Amino acid sequence: MSETSNDEALDLEIQRIVTEEYADALRSLVALLAPLEARKEKTDRIERRIKTVKSIKDKMKQKGIGLGQLREQIRDIIGIRIVVHFLSDIPDTLSELSQLQQLELSLQTAEDYITIPKTTGYRSLHLNAVYKREEGDS
Numbered sequence: 001m002s003e004t005s006n007d008e009a010l011d012l013e014i015q016r017i018v019t020e021e022y023a024d025a026l027r028s029l030v031a032l033l034a035p036l037e038a039r040k041e042k043t044d045r046i047e048r049r050i051k052t053v054k055s056i057k058d059k060m061k062q063k064g065i066g067l068g069q070l071r072e073q074i075r076d077i078i079g080i081r082i083v084v085h086f087l088s089d090i091p092d093t094l095s096e097l098s099q100l101q102q103l104e105l106s107l108q109t110a111e112d113y114i115t116i117p118k119t120t121g122y123r124s125l126h127l128n129a130v131y132k133r134e135e136g137d138s
Helices: 003-038 053-063 067-073 087-098
Strands: 043-050 078-084 103-112 125-131
Touching: 003 043, 003 053, 003 067, 003 078, 003 087, 003 125, 053 067, 078 087, 087 103, 087 125
Parallel strands: none
Antiparallel strands: 043 078, 103 125
């Protein structure tokens, strides 16, 4: 098989994994976060994305991993951004997220750009979380 054929096969397999596993997980996650999004007095909006095939391939190359390690090594295939109105809304939002049993927040790996903003003025709190789907979730 040529390099182009291998590359196309990899693209198709990554796309299959994203479609079959991550797209459904994102829909379930959006439903789980709906009450948070509905509290308009604190939440401005919730944005969501699934990493593109190209971005996944780039990260696989950067990490030196193959398809077999994709699920374990690339932890940000799904991304959620919760935008609140005020900095003072962050503790309540964080508290509500930590009460969701299907989410396992990793505060040890948080990137706090609120306490120490980037030189551009960007302020945000980046958290990693593991979404544990319930049995029977499709």
